[in-house]
Amino acid sequence: MATAAAAPTELARTSSLASRVLKAIPGSDRSAALTAVFEHLQAAKDQILEANRKDLEAAEEQAKAGKLSLSLIKRLDLWKPGKWEDMVQGILDVRDLEDPVGKITLATKLDQNLDLYRLTSPIGVLLVIFEARPEVIANITALALKSGNAVILKGGKESTHSFAAIANVISTALSTTSIPPGSVQLVLSREDVKALLDQDQYIDLVIPRGGNELVRYIKDHTKIPVMGHADGLCTIYVHADADDAKAVKVVLDAKTDYPAACNAVETLLVHQSISSTILPKIAATLLAAGVSLRCDTTSKTALEASSLPPSSKAIIQDATAADYDTEFLELTLAVKVVSSVEEAVEHINIHGSGHTDTIIAEDKEVAEKFMAGVDSAGVFWNASTRFADGFRYGFGTEVGISTNKIHARGPVGLEGLMIYKYQLRGNGQGAGEYGSGKKPFLHQKIEY
Amino acid sequence: MATAAAAPTELARTSSLASRVLKAIPGSDRSAALTAVFEHLQAAKDQILEANRKDLEAAEEQAKAGKLSLSLIKRLDLWKPGKWEDMVQGILDVRDLEDPVGKITLATKLDQNLDLYRLTSPIGVLLVIFEARPEVIANITALALKSGNAVILKGGKESTHSFAAIANVISTALSTTSIPPGSVQLVLSREDVKALLDQDQYIDLVIPRGGNELVRYIKDHTKIPVMGHADGLCTIYVHADADDAKAVKVVLDAKTDYPAACNAVETLLVHQSISSTILPKIAATLLAAGVSLRCDTTSKTALEASSLPPSSKAIIQDATAADYDTEFLELTLAVKVVSSVEEAVEHINIHGSGHTDTIIAEDKEVAEKFMAGVDSAGVFWNASTRFADGFRYGFGTEVGISTNKIHARGPVGLEGLMIYKYQLRGNGQGAGEYGSGKKPFLHQKIEY
Numbered sequence: 092m093a094t095a096a097a098a099p100t101e102l103a104r105t106s107s108l109a110s111r112v113l114k115a116i117p118g119s120d121r122s123a124a125l126t127a128v129f130e131h132l133q134a135a136k137d138q139i140l141e142a143n144r145k146d147l148e149a150a151e152e153q154a155k156a157g158k159l160s161l162s163l164i165k166r167l168d169l170w171k172p173g174k175w176e177d178m179v180q181g182i183l184d185v186r187d188l189e190d191p192v193g194k195i196t197l198a199t200k201l202d203q204n205l206d207l208y209r210l211t212s213p214i215g216v217l218l219v220i221f222e223a224r225p226e227v228i229a230n231i232t233a234l235a236l237k238s239g240n241a242v243i244l245k246g247g248k249e250s251t252h253s254f255a256a257i258a259n260v261i262s263t264a265l266s267t268t269s270i271p272p273g274s275v276q277l278v279l280s281r282e283d284v285k286a287l288l289d290q291d292q293y294i295d296l297v298i299p300r301g302g303n304e305l306v307r308y309i310k311d312h313t314k315i316p317v318m319g320h321a322d323g324l325c326t327i328y329v330h331a332d333a334d335d336a337k338a339v340k341v342v343l344d345a346k347t348d349y350p351a352a353c354n355a356v357e358t359l360l361v362h363q364s365i366s367s368t369i370l371p372k373i374a375a376t377l378l379a380a381g382v383s384l385r386c387d388t389t390s391k392t393a394l395e396a397s398s399l400p401p402s403s404k405a406i407i408q409d410a411t412a413a414d415y416d417t418e419f420l421e422l423t424l425a426v427k428v429v430s431s432v433e434e435a436v437e438h439i440n441i442h443g444s445g446h447t448d449t450i451i452a453e454d455k456e457v458a459e460k461f462m463a464g465v466d467s468a469g470v471f472w473n474a475s476t477r478f479a480d481g482f483r484y485g486f487g488t489e490v491g492i493s494t495n496k497i498h499a500r501g502p503v504g505l506e507g508l509m510i511y512k513y514q515l516r517g518n519g520q521g522a523g524e525y526g527s528g529k530k531p532f533l534h535q536k537i538e539y
Numbered sequence: 540m541a542t543a544a545a546a547p548t549e550l551a552r553t554s555s556l557a558s559r560v561l562k563a564i565p566g567s568d569r570s571a572a573l574t575a576v577f578e579h580l581q582a583a584k585d586q587i588l589e590a591n592r593k594d595l596e597a598a599e600e601q602a603k604a605g606k607l608s609l610s611l612i613k614r615l616d617l618w619k620p621g622k623w624e625d626m627v628q629g630i631l632d633v634r635d636l637e638d639p640v641g642k643i644t645l646a647t648k649l650d651q652n653l654d655l656y657r658l659t660s661p662i663g664v665l666l667v668i669f670e671a672r673p674e675v676i677a678n679i680t681a682l683a684l685k686s687g688n689a690v691i692l693k694g695g696k697e698s699t700h701s702f703a704a705i706a707n708v709i710s711t712a713l714s715t716t717s718i719p720p721g722s723v724q725l726v727l728s729r730e731d732v733k734a735l736l737d738q739d740q741y742i743d744l745v746i747p748r749g750g751n752e753l754v755r756y757i758k759d760h761t762k763i764p765v766m767g768h769a770d771g772l773c774t775i776y777v778h779a780d781a782d783d784a785k786a787v788k789v790v791l792d793a794k795t796d797y798p799a800a801c802n803a804v805e806t807l808l809v810h811q812s813i814s815s816t817i818l819p820k821i822a823a824t825l826l827a828a829g830v831s832l833r834c835d836t837t838s839k840t841a842l843e844a845s846s847l848p849p850s851s852k853a854i855i856q857d858a859t860a861a862d863y864d865t866e867f868l869e870l871t872l873a874v875k876v877v878s879s880v881e882e883a884v885e886h887i888n889i890h891g892s893g894h895t896d897t898i899i900a901e902d903k904e905v906a907e908k909f910m911a912g913v914d915s916a917g918v919f920w921n922a923s924t925r926f927a928d929g930f931r932y933g934f935g936t937e938v939g940i941s942t943n944k945i946h947a948r949g950p951v952g953l954e955g956l957m958i959y960k961y962q963l964r965g966n967g968q969g970a971g972e973y974g975s976g977k978k979p980f981l982h983q984k985i986e987y
Contacts, residue, residue: 111888115911199933205922207932214944215914295944316764316945337967344969440559451967462962463563466663474653474965483970484655484961485647485982496662496743497764498946501961513932513949514910517922519785519899521792522931534933 099286102243102276103293106216109273110241114213116269118190121236124268125186128232131264132179132257142256143169143225150249159249162351166223167250178226181488185233188487191505192239198537202530204518206537211509213239215295218287219490220245220309222301225253232261232275234490238508243287243294245278247301255279288313296508300491303418318503320494322444323353324418325476328435328461330452331362335369337473338451339376344475345449347380351420353492354447354479358415358425360435366390366428371397374426378403382422385410389428415442432457436464443467445494447479447501468494468501547734550691550724551741554664557721558689562661564717566638569684572716573634576680579712580627580705590704591617591673598697607697614671615698626674629936633681636935639953640687646985650978652966654985659957661687663743666735667938668693668757670749673701680709680723682938686956691735691742693726695749703727736761744956748939751866766951768942770892771801772866773924776883776909778900779810783817785921786899787824792923793897795828799868801940802895802927806863806873808883814838814876819845822874826851830870833858837876863890880905884912891915893942895927895949916942916949 113121132139150167153159169175197209217240221227228244235242246254258277266272278284287294291314299309299319306321327345329338345356361370366389374384374394385408386394395404414425415438429435432450439448447469450461462470469479479502481489486504493499499507524530561569580587598615601607617623645657665688669675676692683690694702706725714720726732735742739762747757747767754769775793777786793804809818814837822832822842833856834842843852862873863886877883880898887896895917898909910918917927927950929937934952941947947955972978 111912111914114914115908201926201931201933205926310762314758316943318945334967340967340969344971348969348971458964460563464559466559466562467960469961469963471963472965473967474963475969475971477970478649478653478963478965478968479961480970483649483973483980485649485980495764496958497766498958500958510944510946510948512915513917513927515917515919515922515926516906517920517926519782519788519921520926521788521796521923522925522928523792523796523923525931532931532933 099278099283100290102278102283103216103287103290105273106241106243106276107293109271110213110215112271113241113274114215114239116239118192120269121190121239122186124236124265124270125182125233127264127268128229128261129179129182129186131260132182132229135256135260136175139253139256139260140169140175142252143167145252146225146250163223163249167225167253169225169253174226178229181226181230182233185230185237185488188237188505191237191509195539196511198539200533200535200537201515202520202525202533205520206516208514208516209511210514212512214508214510215240216293217242217508218245218294218297218315219243220284220297220299220301220305222247222305223249225250225257227300228254228257228277230488231490234488234505234508235275236270238505240508241274243276243278245284248281251279285312288315291315298491316498318493318495318499318507319491320353320444320446322418322494323355323446323492324358324416324442324444325354325356325447325449326358326360326439326443327356327449327451327476328360328429328432328439329362329365329369329373330432330450330454330457331364332453332457333365333369333451334453335372338369339373341449341451341473341475342373343376343380345477346377346382346424347422348475348477350422352477354476355420356424356449356476357417357419358427358442360427360429360438361390363389363428363430366393367397370394371399374407375399375403377424378406380422382424383408384424384426385414386426387428390426393428418444432461433464436461439465439467446492447471447476449474449476468492547726547731548738550726550731551664551735551738553721554689554691554724555741557719558661558663560719561689561722562663562687564687566640568717569638569687570634572684572713572718573630573681575712575716576677576709577627577630577634579708580630580677583704583708584623587701587704587708588617588623590700591615593700594673594698611671611697615673615701617673617701622674626677629674629678630681633678633685633936636685636953639685639957643987644959646987648981648983648985649963650968650973650981653968654964656962656964657959658962660960662956662958663688664741665690665956666693666742666745666763667691668732668745668747668749668753670695670753671697673698673705675748676702676705676725678936679938682936682953682956683723684718686953688956689722691724691726693732696729699727733760736763739763746938764946766941766943766947766955767939768801768892768894770866770942771803771894771940772806772864772890772892773802773804773895773897774806774808774887774891775804775897775899775924776808776877776880776887777810777813777817777821778880778898778902778905779812780901780905781813781817781899782901783820786817787821789897789899789921789923790821791824791828793925794825794830794872795870796923796925798870800925802924803868804872804897804924805866806875806890808875808877808886809838811837811876811878814841815845818842819847822855823847823851825872826854828870830872831856832872832874833862834874835876838874841876866892880909881912884909887913887915894940895919895924897922897924916940
């Protein structure tokens with residue numbers, strides 16, 4: 092028992108020690124390590140795919156017994172054409188991003204020979220907990236090393252063989268570089284995660300990548316800061332003056348492009364003045380795409396009075412109050428009529444999850460009011476909520492999407508894995524020399 | 540009982556609603572509100588000082604009974620010459636800082652008519668818990684309103700009358716402005732704080748300003764992110780090649796300028812090669828200033844063999860292991876000899892609190908190694924740890940000093956009360972139009 096509890100502590104301590112070395116390793120060495128990881132993975136491709144086959148076979152057994160979904164098997168599969176190549180190319184892509192470490196973000200001359208600098212620095216030790224997809228381990232390793240952070244990885248149990256094989260190769264690769272061996276560590280058992288969540292002394296940030304339940308469990312069981320999002324309840328509000336083609340196109344994309352994603356739309360709000368004009372057009376398109384609509388009384392009445400065919404009208408459902416607080420993650424959409432942009436903003440601030448929300452409108456003033464009033468990581472005007480994504484934003488990659496109110500919000504790239512430190516470069520000054528009646532501070536901006 | 544629990548929930552909810560209005564209020568209105576607060580406080584000066592007299596009288600009673608320290612009474616006293624003027628002038632100083640809200644920090648053209656902007660935005664609701672000093676309420680109110688955040692304030696019970704009087708005047712002042720009334724709220728009972736710490740649904744950040752015990756209590760009793768520091772265990776390392784005058788001056792300032800401050804030095808590490816040269820000079824100066832030295836065997840032996848007078852040698856104490864983990868907050872300093880800069884870095888990373896640490900050295904390479912290796916909010920070269928302060932750094936003011944590893948680190952000014960949001964301004968685009976084989980993203984930097 093004592094050993095079971097001690098092991099994760101030791102692992103966390105090792106990570107913490109490694110992180111201190113890693114912090115001071117130059118960017119060129121961190122990039123070289125990623126090249127080594129890439130090369131070793133390429134060389135071990137067959138062996139890793141064999142390990143992945145074992146996971147797949149076990150998963151298929153489970154699926155036959157009805158214990159696993161087919162979509163999970165799809166996520167497990169590294170044999171799928173292009174998947175391996177994407178995984179290893181991703182490491183090189185991250186390697187080639189700008190080094191996020193040691194960037195000056197503030198420089199002030201406090202006095203002659205007393206210069207203050209603020210430089211970006213790695214956070215320290217990350218604990219990343221994710222689910223089935225085995226390629227995530229390569230992706231996270233790349234992000235962690237590029238940003239100078241040590242990382243402890245825990246993946247879903249369905250990918251155990253794949254993870255162990257990839258982690259082994261990564262360890263071997265890193266042993267040929269200047270990166271300390273404890274920088275990337277893998278944890279396989281769920282019990283270990285529980286114990287790791289207590290290691291706030293050594294672990295600086297937990298990043299859960301997974302469903303609502305996983306994220307909530309982690310938030311409830313740790314004092315370590317958690318970065319991520321439990322829910323992605325995104326809303327689109329269609330204003331009175333909306334362009335109907337834009338409304339139809341954006342809502343359709345946001346609902347059907349990838350319904351299981353956190354940035355898919357779950358609630359549609361429409362201004363009352365367009366409930367019998369634009370709403371029926373949106374509804375027709377969504378119904379044709381197989382979307383179930385759960386409508387409040389006003390929107391249902393409007394759709395029933397519209398020129399939609401009877402077969403369409405027949406499948407329109409009544410919304411319950413809970414539907415406006417539900418992340419469906421499938422082809423279902425809650426619909427509600429509101430009387431103003433203010434009411435839409437209020438609805439979103441109460442029922443939304445602070446992820447991403449869109450207004451479809453032509454009037455700039457109304458759009459600005461919406462974007463200022465909605466308190467979400469992403470506030471969009473005439474664009475699909477599905478754009479909320481690190482790659483689409485141009486960050487190259489992302490560690491996840493955060494709905495936190497501090498540190499990092501929205502899609503989080505390398506920047507979100509950084510903090511900063513202050514360097515003060517002096518000449519023997521004491522603080523007691525400055526102040527009223529004594530030397531004044533210059534507080535001049537240093538150009539950098 | 541139910542009322543006692545419900546009240547803080549209601550208060551937190553009111554703050555949250557107010558914060559959403561406040562977020563969208565222009566900077567000019569927030570500044571005007573600070574002018575109103577200033578004017579109302581000036582007009583109510585006599586009445587507030589009378590309330591303060593009641594607190595002072597009660598505190599003196601307590602002090603006579605040995606239940607309160609005299610230094611606490613000093614901190615309570617608003618009658619002290621210049622204190623009132625500093626308090627109200629501080630409001631105008633904060634008002635005149637640059638508006639931190641709505642600053643663009645990233646702008647990218649994803650495609651024609653699809654522009655992404657990242658803008659600074661207020662965090663939301665702050666809970667600030669502080670101890671006796673009544674002027675802090677004015678200072679925090681100014682910082683919160685300037686940064687567009689709603690704030691719930693809880694001060695020490697010794698200042699109850701002063702707080703209530705100041706809070707009343709602030710409420711009246713805000714009622715003449717466009718700031719929603721729930722933006723600044725005061726809590727008087729300790730029980731309310733306990734209940735507020737549960738309101739993670741409504742409160743976004745807790746900022747404790749006070750001693751170690753207060754901070755630890757808060758960290759242990761809330762799921763809301765906490766920004767601050769429990770300990771300020773700062774260290775100075777004097778390297779082999781240090782300039783002796785700089786070493787003596789910086790160590791003296793760091794230890795004696797204000798020993799009760801979190802940025803005062805608590806541990807002195809010296810390189811072994813200077814234990815019989817520079818160390819005795821530092822020791823002589825510190826002893827003359829009334830500092831008790833707690834030395835490891837090597838440093839004690841060196842000092843005993845030095846030319847220090849016998850009376851000085853007689854008062855040198857033996858350090859215990861615990862001394863190197865102690866924030867003395869008084870004229871006591873732990874001293875230890877190390878054999879290299881690496882050993883100094885390791886000592887600091889294990890025993891320090893990540894607040895501020897200094898190296899005294901002439902060799903730039905050694906200094907860079909120290910500043911890269913020490914994992915603290917502030918890493919200083921030839922400068923006193925006492926410079927770690929928002930005013931000295933040029934931030935105008937500070938909400939506190941953070942030893943957190945995420946969000947904000949070191950002295951935290953207005954910037955630390957901000958997060959950001961993404962605005963995407965489109966023309967009806969769906970994400971499904973982009974990707975391999977479809978439209979590419981431009982990802983061009985927009986100049987701003």
